[in-house]
Amino acid sequence: MKIGIMSFAHMHAYSYANGLKQIPDSGLTAIYDTEEERGREAATRYGCDFFNEIEEFLVQDMDAVIICSENAKHYEMVCAAAKAGKHILCEKPIALSVEQAEEMISICKSYNVILQTAFPVRFAEPIQRLKSYVDSGGIGEILSFRTTNRGQNPGGWFVEPALSGGGAVFDHTVHMVDIMRWLSGQEVKEVIAEVDTFFHDGEIDDAGLLTLTFDGGIIASHDASWSRTPNYPIWGDVTIEVIGTEGTVSVDVFKEYVRVYNRDGDRPVENAFFGNDIDLGLVEDFVESVREKKEPSITGYDGLKALEVGLAAYKAAKLGMRVEI
Numbered sequence: 001m002k003i004g005i006m007s008f009a010h011m012h013a014y015s016y017a018n019g020l021k022q023i024p025d026s027g028l029t030a031i032y033d034t035e036e037e038r039g040r041e042a043a044t045r046y047g048c049d050f051f052n053e054i055e056e057f058l059v060q061d062m063d064a065v066i067i068c069s070e071n072a073k074h075y076e077m078v079c080a081a082a083k084a085g086k087h088i089l090c091e092k093p094i095a096l097s098v099e100q101a102e103e104m105i106s107i108c109k110s111y112n113v114i115l116q117t118a119f120p121v122r123f124a125e126p127i128q129r130l131k132s133y134v135d136s137g138g139i140g141e142i143l144s145f146r147t148t149n150r151g152q153n154p155g156g157w158f159v160e161p162a163l164s165g166g167g168a169v170f171d172h173t174v175h176m177v178d179i180m181r182w183l184s185g186q187e188v189k190e191v192i193a194e195v196d197t198f199f200h201d202g203e204i205d206d207a208g209l210l211t212l213t214f215d216g217g218i219i220a221s222h223d224a225s226w227s228r229t230p231n232y233p234i235w236g237d238v239t240i241e242v243i244g245t246e247g248t249v250s251v252d253v254f255k256e257y258v259r260v261y262n263r264d265g266d267r268p269v270e271n272a273f274f275g276n277d278i279d280l281g282l283v284e285d286f287v288e289s290v291r292e293k294k295e296p297s298i299t300g301y302d303g304l305k306a307l308e309v310g311l312a313a314y315k316a317a318k319l320g321m322r323v324e325i
Helices: 012-020 036-046 054-058 071-083 098-110 125-135 168-184 278-292 300-319
Strands: 002-006 027-032 049-051 064-067 087-090 115-117 142-152 188-196 207-214 219-228 239-244 247-252 257-261 269-273
Touching: 002 012, 002 054, 012 027, 012 036, 012 278, 027 036, 027 054, 036 049, 049 054, 054 071, 064 071, 064 278, 071 087, 071 098, 087 278, 098 115, 098 300, 115 278, 115 300, 125 168, 125 239, 125 247, 142 168, 168 188, 168 207, 168 219, 168 239, 168 300, 188 300, 207 300
Parallel strands: 002 027, 002 064, 027 049, 064 087, 087 115, 142 219
Antiparallel strands: 142 239, 188 207, 207 219, 239 247, 257 269
């Protein structure tokens, strides 16, 4: 299977490219990037062709593309790739507006191509085990969730609203909304949020506290931030506590690590993670979906529903009131 990557703006592009090398009978064949130096460097690293014209890139012999551009460019790239007949794995958040996301989903359906949203947390082994345990009835009926996704400020285009669409709340809410929807089968219907900037200079948000109400009665809290310093032992966290009628279960996705005390370097203490590669799991799932011509396990609609919550959080914080979805 021949796959191209559209932009290396997002750091996940490198892990996806590395993952493709590990999947039998698949490979990275071409790279498109709006920044020529970045794209050519990536093409040299991975031994494939580089294109800085999207039309020239999309006529290449490829089955699928992975889009890792700035958030503001997802819409344009997804629509162009769909019209070229390429199956698509798109980074999150899927778009900057609900209207864009809906049109992306519609166009992919019209051209009969897969649109999968990049939510790799679903492929973490602790989350997979949690899903099986919840589905087995281990905690009874879900009553509430408590989640966190607190990381480092990635800088660059992530802190430019025109390219990112938002800060930490946009970046670190969609993952956990997707997990909560997946576990519960319910949709978020109301959002209350406090959004602010505490940890860095600039106007873009780097912290948020959300309270969510689902249509089946579940209540959830979510802590999203870029609060981790550059020398923190690990980039950040992903945690979830599920409270049910028959029990409670807690998961810390990145707790599988060995603590390393370094003699030199910027990070004197480091958590060396040894758990499974969630980005590889995501790419393997996408390749399997394309190969078997089946509905992806994480759809464009999943991306849309998570996006709705992120946008509603900003609206709720601005208005100082609950917002219905």
